[in-house]
Amino acid sequence: MKPLELDTLDQALRAALASQDWERLTVLDAQLAAWLAEAPAIADRDALGRLRATYRETLAAGRAAGDELEQRLALLGREREGQIAYAQASQWEDA
Structure with a gap:
C-alpha cells in the first residue's frame, strides 16, 4: 500500500466511523x-501515524457501541421479564 493509499484508508475509516457503518469497518479492518501481514516497508510515517490514530478512535467507538448495545439488550431482557410477570399475574386474577 502506497502512502496515498494509507491516506485513502484513513479517510475510508473516518467516513465509515462517522456513519457508524460497522460492516464497512469490518471490511476495512480485514x-x-x-x-x-505482508510486512510492508512504510516510508510515510506521518500517514501511518494518522491511520493509527484513526484506528484507535474506531476501536474506541466500536467498544462504546458494543457497550451501549449490551445495555439495551439487558434493558429489553428486564422489560420482557416484567411483561411475563404481569401476564402471569393477570392470568391468576382471571382464574
Whole structure:
C-alpha cells in the first residue's frame, strides 16, 4: 500500500466511523490486517501515524457501541421479564 493509499484508508475509516457503518469497518479492518501481514516497508510515517490514530478512535467507538448495545439488550431482557410477570399475574386474577 502506497502512502496515498494509507491516506485513502484513513479517510475510508473516518467516513465509515462517522456513519457508524460497522460492516464497512469490518471490511476495512480485514484489508488493513492483510496488508500489515505482508510486512510492508512504510516510508510515510506521518500517514501511518494518522491511520493509527484513526484506528484507535474506531476501536474506541466500536467498544462504546458494543457497550451501549449490551445495555439495551439487558434493558429489553428486564422489560420482557416484567411483561411475563404481569401476564402471569393477570392470568391468576382471571382464574
